[in-house]
Amino acid sequence: MWRIVGDWLQRAPIEDPVDRRNAPMLQVVLLILGALPPLMWLYRIFGTDIAWRPGETASLVSSLLISAVAFFCFALIRRGRFQWAIRQLLVVVALTLLLAYAGSGLSAQVYEQPIQVMWLFVAGMMIGRRALWAMYAVLVAALFVGAVSEARSTDAVLAHLVGDAAIRSVMFLLIAVVVDRSVAALRGSLAEATRQGRDLAQANRRLEAEIEAREQAQEQLIHAQKVEAVGRMCSGVAHDFNHLMTVMLGYIQRGKQAGDAAEMAEVLSGLESAAQRATAVTRKLLHFSRQEVTRVEVFDAGEALRDMQPMLRQTLGAGITLDLRLPGDDCPIAFDRAQFGLAVLNMAANAAHAMPGGGRFRIALRALPALDEVEIVLDDDGHGMSRDVQARAFEPFFTTKPSGQGTGLGLSIVRNLVESAGGSVEVDSNPGVGTRFLVRLPMTDRAHGPESERARSVEQR
16 A cells, blocks of 8 residues: 555656655655644644633644645645745745744744754755755744744743744754755765766767677678688689580580470570579579678578588588588577578688698587587598687687688687577587587577567678
């Protein structure tokens, strides 16, 4: 119940954050101020046998007036007009205090002084130092006005009443000083917290900008690696095209010597097939090197590796045997298909550099249902890596190749791509024995494939 009441009190449409924090407390004060004094006066009138004293009628009127103003100001706060409500309330309180002390004297207000102390807190906490000391000045003026008024209407000695007013003024002064220092400390803390909040927001913006710049740089590096991989495949593509052109020229020569329509149709069919193969080669090359939005999709890793065989053979060269071991079952993963191919080609290119005299490059794929993972093992018979080189293999720009022959970004990009997909990559190598990479990726349920497809918002340029 109290939580419901607290939530309701906080729903006032107030723009200033400090006023919004103060609003619930002030609303509680206003409700108490509006309801408690009338109840106390009812008890004074009907619950006690004390005779009605001079000046109490003025106190009753002033208390009821303040209660009415408190309810009115409560309604203003509920409408979002916090500062207008609190300032209007304090002005009415100040005028009521002066009139009450002038009408009933100093002694008749003794029961009201705890509530009068509250106005010092309200002025200081809700508005500021000027309002606090203005309210204190009003209280002091009201005390001395009450002393003079009581001296005129009774036989009390003015000097005694003035002394009493001075003592009460000192008591109010002590309270005002405590409120002033407390408010100053609170506002100082709030200003420091606000400054730190602004600094933190600026730091967050700088961090976001750095992250965005890093992502853009990574996307550019990925594209650079794709272009580099295309360059490595150019010799193989040129060989394929040379072979296809030879086939086409052969069909053309046959066509020139064709004696009937059936033979000409056979020649044209063979020529069309060779042209289609040439088109497929260029299409795959352009598709791989094209810069597009990174798009994660669910596909079978085995099928992707099987489709990559021509590019892998071209990357490895004629002297290296490709040993591709694929399981019969599907191995569905969520990855950008082009970036998956880039990662595999990067490791194949490293293997080719490690086996200049030829060798064997093996890719073994298997599903690990117990771990919900797909495992890809890529190993070669190359010269291997020392422990120091192996420890830095995934560092950006680290390379053991001669100047101008490598960027040192291939394995770094492989690790970033694999880890971005929720996987891991490890390397194990021994000099003179070879190198083995172990890549593990989360296995994805094909049934949820369409729901898992998503496009990243960062466009590669």
